[in-house]
Amino acid sequence: MRQLEKLIDRIIERVNxxxxxxxxxxxxxxxxxxxxxxxxxxxAFYGITPHHPLNFRFSNSSLAGSYFLxxxxxxxAILYKSDIRGDELKGKxxxxxxxxxxxxxxxxxxxxxxxxxLIKTLIHNYSHDPENLEEYLIQNTAALHYANIHGSPTEGxxxxxxxxxxxxxxxxxxxxxxxYLQAGELSHHRIDPGTVWIRYGEExxxxxxxxxxxxSRYIRHDAGEIPRGIFxxxxxxxxxxxQGIYNLVHHKFSISVPEGAALDRYAVVRxxxxxxxxxxxxxxxxxxxxxxxxxxxxxxxxxxxNSQLEGYxxxxxxxxxxxxxxxxxxxxGFNSFLRVKQNTPLxxxxxxxxxxxxxxxxxxxxxxxxxxxxxxYIRNQEDLKEHSLSLKAFxxxxxxxxxxxxxxxxxxxxxxxxxxxxxxxxLEANGAYFDGxxxxxxxxxxxxxxxxxxQPYPEGELEGIYPTIEIRP
Amino acid sequence: MRQLEKLIDRIIERVNxxxxxxxxxxxxxxxxxxxxxxxxxxxAFYGITPHHPLNFRFSNSSLAGSYFLxxxxxxxAILYKSDIRGDELKGKxxxxxxxxxxxxxxxxxxxxxxxxxLIKTLIHNYSHDPENLEEYLIQNTAALHYANIHGSPTEGxxxxxxxxxxxxxxxxxxxxxxxYLQAGELSHHRIDPGTVWIRYGEExxxxxxxxxxxxSRYIRHDAGEIPRGIFxxxxxxxxxxxQGIYNLVHHKFSISVPEGAALDRYAVVRxxxxxxxxxxxxxxxxxxxxxxxxxxxxxxxxxxxNSQLEGYxxxxxxxxxxxxxxxxxxxxGFNSFLRVKQNTPLxxxxxxxxxxxxxxxxxxxxxxxxxxxxxxYIRNQEDLKEHSLSLKAFxxxxxxxxxxxxxxxxxxxxxxxxxxxxxxxxLEANGAYFDGxxxxxxxxxxxxxxxxxxQPYPEGELEGIYPTIEIRP
Numbered sequence: 001m002r003q004l005e006k007l008i009d010r011i012i013e014r015v016n017x018x019x020x021x022x023x024x025x026x027x028x029x030x031x032x033x034x035x036x037x038x039x040x041x042x043x044a045f046y047g048i049t050p051h052h053p054l055n056f057r058f059s060n061s062s063l064a065g066s067y068f069l070x071x072x073x074x075x076x077a078i079l080y081k082s083d084i085r086g087d088e089l090k091g092k093x094x095x096x097x098x099x100x101x102x103x104x105x106x107x108x109x110x111x112x113x114x115x116x117x118l119i120k121t122l123i124h125n126y127s128h129d130p131e132n133l134e135e136y137l138i139q140n141t142a143a144l145h146y147a148n149i150h151g152s153p154t155e156g157x158x159x160x161x162x163x164x165x166x167x168x169x170x171x172x173x174x175x176x177x178x179x180y181l182q183a184g185e186l187s188h189h190r191i192d193p194g195t196v197w198i199r200y201g202e203e204x205x206x207x208x209x210x211x212x213x214x215x216s217r218y219i220r221h222d223a224g225e226i227p228r229g230i231f232x233x234x235x236x237x238x239x240x241x242x243q244g245i246y247n248l249v250h251h252k253f254s255i256s257v258p259e260g261a262a263l264d265r266y267a268v269v270r271x272x273x274x275x276x277x278x279x280x281x282x283x284x285x286x287x288x289x290x291x292x293x294x295x296x297x298x299x300x301x302x303x304x305x306n307s308q309l310e311g312y313x314x315x316x317x318x319x320x321x322x323x324x325x326x327x328x329x330x331x332x333g334f335n336s337f338l339r340v341k342q343n344t345p346l347x348x349x350x351x352x353x354x355x356x357x358x359x360x361x362x363x364x365x366x367x368x369x370x371x372x373x374x375x376x377y378i379r380n381q382e383d384l385k386e387h388s389l390s391l392k393a394f395x396x397x398x399x400x401x402x403x404x405x406x407x408x409x410x411x412x413x414x415x416x417x418x419x420x421x422x423x424x425x426x427l428e429a430n431g432a433y434f435d436g437x438x439x440x441x442x443x444x445x446x447x448x449x450x451x452x453x454x455q456p457y458p459e460g461e462l463e464g465i466y467p468t469i470e471i472r473p
Numbered sequence: 474m475r476q477l478e479k480l481i482d483r484i485i486e487r488v489n490x491x492x493x494x495x496x497x498x499x500x501x502x503x504x505x506x507x508x509x510x511x512x513x514x515x516x517a518f519y520g521i522t523p524h525h526p527l528n529f530r531f532s533n534s535s536l537a538g539s540y541f542l543x544x545x546x547x548x549x550a551i552l553y554k555s556d557i558r559g560d561e562l563k564g565k566x567x568x569x570x571x572x573x574x575x576x577x578x579x580x581x582x583x584x585x586x587x588x589x590x591l592i593k594t595l596i597h598n599y600s601h602d603p604e605n606l607e608e609y610l611i612q613n614t615a616a617l618h619y620a621n622i623h624g625s626p627t628e629g630x631x632x633x634x635x636x637x638x639x640x641x642x643x644x645x646x647x648x649x650x651x652x653y654l655q656a657g658e659l660s661h662h663r664i665d666p667g668t669v670w671i672r673y674g675e676e677x678x679x680x681x682x683x684x685x686x687x688x689s690r691y692i693r694h695d696a697g698e699i700p701r702g703i704f705x706x707x708x709x710x711x712x713x714x715x716q717g718i719y720n721l722v723h724h725k726f727s728i729s730v731p732e733g734a735a736l737d738r739y740a741v742v743r744x745x746x747x748x749x750x751x752x753x754x755x756x757x758x759x760x761x762x763x764x765x766x767x768x769x770x771x772x773x774x775x776x777x778x779n780s781q782l783e784g785y786x787x788x789x790x791x792x793x794x795x796x797x798x799x800x801x802x803x804x805x806g807f808n809s810f811l812r813v814k815q816n817t818p819l820x821x822x823x824x825x826x827x828x829x830x831x832x833x834x835x836x837x838x839x840x841x842x843x844x845x846x847x848x849x850y851i852r853n854q855e856d857l858k859e860h861s862l863s864l865k866a867f868x869x870x871x872x873x874x875x876x877x878x879x880x881x882x883x884x885x886x887x888x889x890x891x892x893x894x895x896x897x898x899x900l901e902a903n904g905a906y907f908d909g910x911x912x913x914x915x916x917x918x919x920x921x922x923x924x925x926x927x928q929p930y931p932e933g934e935l936e937g938i939y940p941t942i943e944i945r946p
Contacts, residue, residue: 043722043925048928049930049932050930050931050934050935248720248722249719249720249722250720448931450929450930451926452928453925455923455924455925456923457521457522457923458922459522462523468945469942470941470942470943
């Protein structure tokens, strides 16, 4: 196990050297987060299909429980139960377009992870950065439980538990627990825990901050300890349900999966669950008494419990939905938590958007009208007033605006339009609009994946470390 | 699936071109032996330990259910449930010694399989051929169910079901069902079904032939059909027991495995089974109410049922033992079948040798005295007389000798000595004599193997074909 210990030392040293200006030491945050013997015992796996670009390389790393789909190269890294979903990698010759540029790729895009330490982190490569078109890089970065790195090259960063960096290139940044960041490019910043920040150049700027008091109940992370709070309790309580599935080589569900839909074999399905046409259920999604209408998608690490989703619903990475009725095209963003009890149900009408990192934890039944945007921390009807706005009203915002703890400035119409376009893209990319021949997406391409398992050396000096494994077409 | 069909065509064409002089067409023998869809669904796997030389390369092949341990390169080949046990590969700089030569290896030895079609075939690389020290080659070769290729480079050959080629280099040969061949080097030969032939230069020559009548009951192989007979019925009846084990990623046995012993996680263990110290139970071994005394080894595809093995017993690849009492150091050779009912038990006393490909199918209880050699087809006391000789008597043979259907000529003492030395080597290599620090062998090195699964493309043109997979230290 000596090499594995050295590897951890090496990674921490590299992350720390990047964060020296911020005077941030990842040592107490990373050490002790995983039991080393688990790294030697758990297997990692990668998917093989004719639809995903195949080119994996793993070397001198440790990858317990991690999942790879699409070109990825990993070395000197520790990935513990992390999902690397390279299924939107761009190909050689494709063009990347921005507001004022259009650049072709010289080579196929690849995800490159080096000297990084990721725990239960999701990496999805819908990348945006025109400066690094061929290589989506996660280097010298440490991320804690259920952090999302989404289309965001990161270098020299620390990400707290349940944090998300979305379509943002970050250098030498510390992102606090449950912070959500979508800001284009950022260097040497420290983002406080519970910050929700969306900035698009000079066009608009949305900012919300959860209170310290609220955060300490939902997710707190004291140095040297495993993250704690309601978020962690929720996922820990359901951990057992995944174990049986992971110990089976072939696993089939008893529910029917209609034409055009994909149910990943590493998802959990319980109770009376129904899956509609063109639905995509990603791996590590958890469905219990859930009804997913046509074209919906349940992304990695999401939980949908005792809820009805009418159709074309996106439940994004890490989002949790319980006891809710979601109308047509209702979107629930990254790591949002609709924590609803059966006696205080939640209904959200069609076309509404639950912003990423929104917590709805109800004391009374609640109805969110159609075409509304909600954010922040909502426990009742009263909270809703300070944490929502109709899309129409939002689109009319210009200049500065404040509501409760939320601050907005800039072009409200562009903000709403950008959001809606993105939801449209997600549905399209996931295959929601597949008509049997056109508009094929992930739901159609992910129906039939072969998963290969890989494991490290089981004992000796190299225990827990991977040999060099290369997979090419 | 088109590429897979092309691959089959290609292999058959290559084997046939090698066998054109013998006017042998493998077409009717190979086609229809496996369902192609199984090739797309079953996984293959390879072991990772710090004790086995790691260097695998799989490319443009199909490997359903196959197992690899130690350096191997496979392409344009179909391996269906075959075991490639490269755990006695020689390293660079090691010397290979023969009677009158001693040659060093320039590189590490590797198993190379190309343009071959192997069904449930065992390849074990304890190689002997001084002409091909660095590459143990299996090329343009087709082998049917439960054939054993043991230390035998083969090129352009067809091997029938339950046949064995042992320490013999063969070129352009056809080896009939249940034939056993140990003859140094052989070209353009056709070995009839049921032939047991052991030749060592000019030193000795042992020949036995099973009758056609007997063979047709135990193993027959009509062109275009799956092999049939008692041998196939026996393994087919127990096939189900393996399936549960193969569908579990982690699998632990409830029986205790003492110090120095190895029980492979892909073995079947049933009933009251006991494993002694330094015992090696290989993968795909089947134990039911079996007692394996200290230092015994149960090799691939062997079955030991309701039997007591006192200690230092070798049950070689494919051997089947039921309702037997085997004394100390009793050896049961390749594919031998001790098919005994409970009311007609078999006892074999210490130091006796059951020759490879011996069938004991009893009508009455039988005792084989100590230090005897038995061969051929034995149903009762009467048969034993014509199919056995004490080792002492055998060692006194010189010149020609005949007993029943057996013919021997040459040096009997050298024959017995060679056999006993080999049994000694097998026990030593398998770790039977491990004392806690010295004499480490497979039983000690195989205790802790990580198994990685690999699968082919699940659909499309390449369905059933593997991507290029390389694994290095």
